Amino acid sequence: MVWRLLDVEWPDKPYYNMAVEEAVARAVGEGLSPNALRFWRNDNTIVIGRYQCVSLEVLLPNCLEHGVKVVRRFTGGGAVYHDLENLNYAISFKRPSPIPSDDVSLGFRKVGEAIVLGLGMLGIKAEFVPVNDVQVGGKKISGMAGMLAKNLLFIHGCLLVGSNIEVLSKVLNVPKEKLEAKGAKEVRARVTTVIEEAKRQVSMDEIKLALLRGFEKVFQENFSPGKLTEWEEAEAERLYREKYTTLDWNLGPCTACPGRDKDAEILNLIASRG
Amino acid sequence: MDFYRHAVQRSSEGKTVRVCVVVSNGKIVNVIFTGDFFAEPPELIHKLGESLKGLSLQDLEEAGRRIENFFKNEEIWLMGASPEDFKIALTKVVQQSSKTD
Numbered sequence: 290m291v292w293r294l295l296d297v298e299w300p301d302k303p304y305y306n307m308a309v310e311e312a313v314a315r316a317v318g319e320g321l322s323p324n325a326l327r328f329w330r331n332d333n334t335i336v337i338g339r340y341q342c343v344s345l346e347v348l349l350p351n352c353l354e355h356g357v358k359v360v361r362r363f364t365g366g367g368a369v370y371h372d373l374e375n376l377n378y379a380i381s382f383k384r385p386s387p388i389p390s391d392d393v394s395l396g397f398r399k400v401g402e403a404i405v406l407g408l409g410m411l412g413i414k415a416e417f418v419p420v421n422d423v424q425v426g427g428k429k430i431s432g433m434a435g436m437l438a439k440n441l442l443f444i445h446g447c448l449l450v451g452s453n454i455e456v457l458s459k460v461l462n463v464p465k466e467k468l469e470a471k472g473a474k475e476v477r478a479r480v481t482t483v484i485e486e487a488k489r490q491v492s493m494d495e496i497k498l499a500l501l502r503g504f505e506k507v508f509q510e511n512f513s514p515g516k517l518t519e520w521e522e523a524e525a526e527r528l529y530r531e532k533y534t535t536l537d538w539n540l541g542p543c544t545a546c547p548g549r550d551k552d553a554e555i556l557n558l559i560a561s562r563g
Numbered sequence: 564m565d566f567y568r569h570a571v572q573r574s575s576e577g578k579t580v581r582v583c584v585v586v587s588n589g590k591i592v593n594v595i596f597t598g599d600f601f602a603e604p605p606e607l608i609h610k611l612g613e614s615l616k617g618l619s620l621q622d623l624e625e626a627g628r629r630i631e632n633f634f635k636n637e638e639i640w641l642m643g644a645s646p647e648d649f650k651i652a653l654t655k656v657v658q659q660s661s662k663t664d
Contacts, residue, residue: 340608342597345569345581365601365643367578393601393642420576420643437603437640542609545583545593547567 290323292508293515294501298329300373303360304533304560305525306331309517310379310445311363311532312524317381318441321520324386326504326512327379328497331371334358335460336447338366338434342543349555351460358559361539366421366434369447370457374482376496378404379445380504386442387508393435393442397421399507400444404431407503411496413486421446428481450496451484534560565592570655574600578643582652584620591618596652600644607639611649626653 295313299305306329316322335347335357343349343359346368352359357370371377380400382388388396401417408415408423408430415425423431423446433446457480483491501512517525532538539560540553565587572580578600585593594612602608614629627650634646 367599545595
């Protein structure tokens with residue numbers, strides 16, 4: 290089966306965007322759809338990792354103040370800030386995948402290589418840094434997350450194109466242990482963007498094309514532009530309704546946190562605005 | 564008396580394991596491990612916390628043994644952190660408690 294290229298996004302509906310992300314992955318895992326590469330964006334949204342405590346990782350009152358939405362994704366990894374100047378990529382492989390042993394860390398490496406190649410075509414010298422980062426001169430430009438299920442290997446990530454790093458540092462509560470270990474005191478000191486590194490305006494279409502070429506080269510596959518199948522649309526609707534718009538899902542696992550009730554209220558307020 | 568403690572452990576792979584613990588009358592009544600590690604299936608991370616409920620907060624030896632056994636016995640895929648990181652995070656909570664109690 291030819292691999293699919295999906296350029297489908299709902300930037301103002303981050304809960305639906307995430308539902309589509311999971312629906313496509315499920316369809317590929319079930320063998321209902323071919324392997325797929327998706328490009329998409331969210332506007333002004335924090336996407337929190339599957340296992341993270343929203344109260345500890347996100348400065349929720351600041352999200353409310355800046356109109357930032359918060360949605361939990363289905364993969365592990367850390368919280369990220371998305372805006373329209375941030376391009377997400379996601380690749381779903383039916384197992385057995387082209388990644389040796391279906392190993393997620395090798396998956397990060399291979400997808401990282403594709404991103405590095407793509408950035409190289411834009412004149413940016415980047416490198417993959419384990420576990421799941423792509424960096425330029427020691428600064429993170431892209432981070433990845435992934436998961437392994439019975440029939441599915443899934444990797445997705447976001448590329449900072451010209452993202453509003455000022456907002457990012459106001460809404461994410463990065464642990465001081467992490468910043469100290471990375472040798473930087475503030476979020477903005479350890480991340481960079483495509484526009485900053487290319488030193489010119491680069492259009493989203495140009496970036497998507499460069500990344501696509503990177504994926505084609507690394508995986509030795511051609512991608513055919515496609516759209517969501519009826520099954521994927523129905524599954525996305527279900528996941529949107531039953532999972533991604535629910536307080537239980539977005540508030541997450543940390544029932545021990547003392548501020549949980551207050552944070553639930555804030556999350557409800559945030560959701561009601563979008 | 565009830566109290567809440569939270570600690571962070573940074574793994575050698577650069578990920579964080581956080582633990583939030585609620586203690587009542589010296590016994591652990593709620594433990595939740597969170598962080599930016601990767602794991603499948605998700606419900607097992609919750610089950611790990613459940614396996615520590617009822618222990619005395621000071622009984623680190625038994626808590627460590629339960630964490631070790633948990634990862635040994637369950638079919639869990641973990642990346643970015645090790646079982647040891649979960650143990651250390653819990654140890655940090657206990658150390659924090661001894662300093663402040």
